[in-house]
Amino acid sequence: xxxxxxxxxxxITDLSFSYDKAPILKNVNLNIHVGDYxxxxxxxxxxxxxLLKLILGLLPIQKGQIKLFGTPLAEFKxxxxxxxxPQKVTNFDHNFPVTVEEVVLMxxxxxxxxxxxxxxxxxxxxxxxLNQVQMGQFAKQQISALSxxxxxxxxxxxxxxxxxxxxxxxxxxxxxxxxxxxEFYDFLQKMNQDLNLTVVLVSHEVNQIAANVMHVACLxxxxxxxxxxxxxxxxx
Amino acid sequence: xxxxxxxxxxxxxxxxxxxxxxxxxxxxIFLVLRRYSLIADTFSHISLASIAAALFFGxxxxxxxLILGAGASLGIEKLNRVRKIYSEAVLAIFLxxxxxxxxxxxxxxxxxxxxxxxxxxxxxxxxxxxxTMLIIGVIVVAVVKLFYKELLxxxxxxxSAQVSGLPVKFINRLLILLxxxxxxxxxxxxxxxxxxxxxxxxxxxxxxxxxxxxKTIVIAEIVSVFSVLSGxxxxxxxxxxxxxxxxxxMIAIFLVSLPIKNLTKKRx
Numbered sequence: 001x002x003x004x005x006x007x008x009x010x011x012i013t014d015l016s017f018s019y020d021k022a023p024i025l026k027n028v029n030l031n032i033h034v035g036d037y038x039x040x041x042x043x044x045x046x047x048x049x050x051l052l053k054l055i056l057g058l059l060p061i062q063k064g065q066i067k068l069f070g071t072p073l074a075e076f077k078x079x080x081x082x083x084x085x086p087q088k089v090t091n092f093d094h095n096f097p098v099t100v101e102e103v104v105l106m107x108x109x110x111x112x113x114x115x116x117x118x119x120x121x122x123x124x125x126x127x128x129x130l131n132q133v134q135m136g137q138f139a140k141q142q143i144s145a146l147s148x149x150x151x152x153x154x155x156x157x158x159x160x161x162x163x164x165x166x167x168x169x170x171x172x173x174x175x176x177x178x179x180x181x182x183e184f185y186d187f188l189q190k191m192n193q194d195l196n197l198t199v200v201l202v203s204h205e206v207n208q209i210a211a212n213v214m215h216v217a218c219l220x221x222x223x224x225x226x227x228x229x230x231x232x233x234x235x236x
Numbered sequence: 237x238x239x240x241x242x243x244x245x246x247x248x249x250x251x252x253x254x255x256x257x258x259x260x261x262x263x264x265i266f267l268v269l270r271r272y273s274l275i276a277d278t279f280s281h282i283s284l285a286s287i288a289a290a291l292f293f294g295x296x297x298x299x300x301x302l303i304l305g306a307g308a309s310l311g312i313e314k315l316n317r318v319r320k321i322y323s324e325a326v327l328a329i330f331l332x333x334x335x336x337x338x339x340x341x342x343x344x345x346x347x348x349x350x351x352x353x354x355x356x357x358x359x360x361x362x363x364x365x366x367x368t369m370l371i372i373g374v375i376v377v378a379v380v381k382l383f384y385k386e387l388l389x390x391x392x393x394x395x396s397a398q399v400s401g402l403p404v405k406f407i408n409r410l411l412i413l414l415x416x417x418x419x420x421x422x423x424x425x426x427x428x429x430x431x432x433x434x435x436x437x438x439x440x441x442x443x444x445x446x447x448x449x450x451k452t453i454v455i456a457e458i459v460s461v462f463s464v465l466s467g468x469x470x471x472x473x474x475x476x477x478x479x480x481x482x483x484x485x486m487i488a489i490f491l492v493s494l495p496i497k498n499l500t501k502k503r504x
Binding site for chain 1: 269365382385387388389391393395396397398399400401402405433442443445446447448449450451452
């Protein structure tokens with residue numbers, strides 16, 4: 001696949017952030033291109049989760065600028081172009097009474113808009129997304145009854161259901177066994193190539209991902225390294 | 237016609253009970269799943285202060301509770317957003333502050349039948365109370381229906397909901413306002429001390445069934461309406477406290493539902 005380097009989806013310029021007075025990010029500059037498959041990595045406390053939260057508008061920008069699809073974040077309204085898969089363990093109540101299909105349909109809510117109910121075509125979209133992650137047969141199951149790897153696929157399906165152009169994943173394989181991780185990264189690579197979906201991963205386990213991704217950005221308060229891994233990967 | 241229906245106050249009690257029984261789980265499910273149970277307790281104490289003040293000044297207790305509850309809900313939400321204060325601490329301030337105000341008004345000695353407000357007085361519900369409940373009840377049902385998908389997504393995964401562009405701040409404010417409304421409505425039925433039980437018990441029972449979100453609401457509704465109506469009728473024949481009877485029936489149903497969780501677990 002050809003990555004159009006001229007076309008940036010995300011442009012981050014001189015971004016700094018601190019909690020109270022402790023600096024977390026210092027002068028971060030990073031562009032994410034259409035069709036990119038980027039992993040943002042770094043030690044614990046390197047600021048990678050903070051960077052993600054800033055990009056997604058979950059934290060207020062203190063200094064610097066973030067542009068999404070060419071629009072400054074504060075003015076950005078078109079959130080359905082962006083999907084987010086949160087860190088599963090911290091964001092998911094295992095007693096929450098919800099089925100797999102109810103979770104995936106949530107991915108459509110942003111596009112449906114206020115005061116409207118999901119239509120048949122929203123349900124079809126959700127079912128398609130679920131089939132894409134090969135979880136169609138679990139539609140009626142409680143999400144809490146699935147294994148960690150299966151739950152992660154459901155959250156991916158929810159992200160895909162919104163027809164996003166870019167998907168952000170925060171430590172997506174926490175608590176998932178090694179074999180499922182391998183499959184999961186292969187699956188993301190396939191999504192990236194087949195659907196031309198831009199994928200941004202935040203992860204500390206860069207070694208295992210390196211074979212799949214196009215770019216690695218290593219963070220330690222600032223971007224200390226941003227390069228394509230030496231090992232070439234298929235199709236690129 | 238059974239004896240019970242020949243009394244006007246019993247018919248009114250059953251109508252009022254049904255309205256509250258239908259509304260309580262609709263709010264209760266979001267309250268339980270978002271771990272907002274302390275908010276319900278806080279509002280019930282704010283309601284106690286409102287009622288004590290209303291009795292002292294000679295205002296309408298239901299309307300006073302509604303207005304002060306709504307005001308306090310916005311205050312709590314605002315203080316919660318100031319992240320320097322823990323949300324539990326914010327609630328504790330409101331809870332104890334409200335109790336302090338209530339105790340002062342009650343101390344002035346005009347709180348006459350304050351026990352009615354503490355433990356409920358469904359048998360003294362008037363026709364105009366029923367109209368107020370009906371109007372507020374319809375509003376609550378309509379708002380939950382209108383914002384059902386936003387309430388569901390935000391309760392399940394607030395960050396992702398925000399990234400999808402849902403108006404998280406607005407919905408959170410709306411939910412707290414609805415909690416205040418429902419509590420002020422439910423006070424005549426079970427009283428201030430048992431309100432959080434009325435709102436949360438049917439939902440906790442329904443959660444044992446491990447079904448979809450919408451089915452959980454339906455089960456909670458059935459448990460709620462059954463408990464409230466059978467509680468009112470039982471208390472009529474046993475001459476027991478209505479609020480207490482309703483809550484004990486709810487607890488009994490909850491205990492019966494407990495083995496269900498183990499059954500569903502085994503199946504999976």
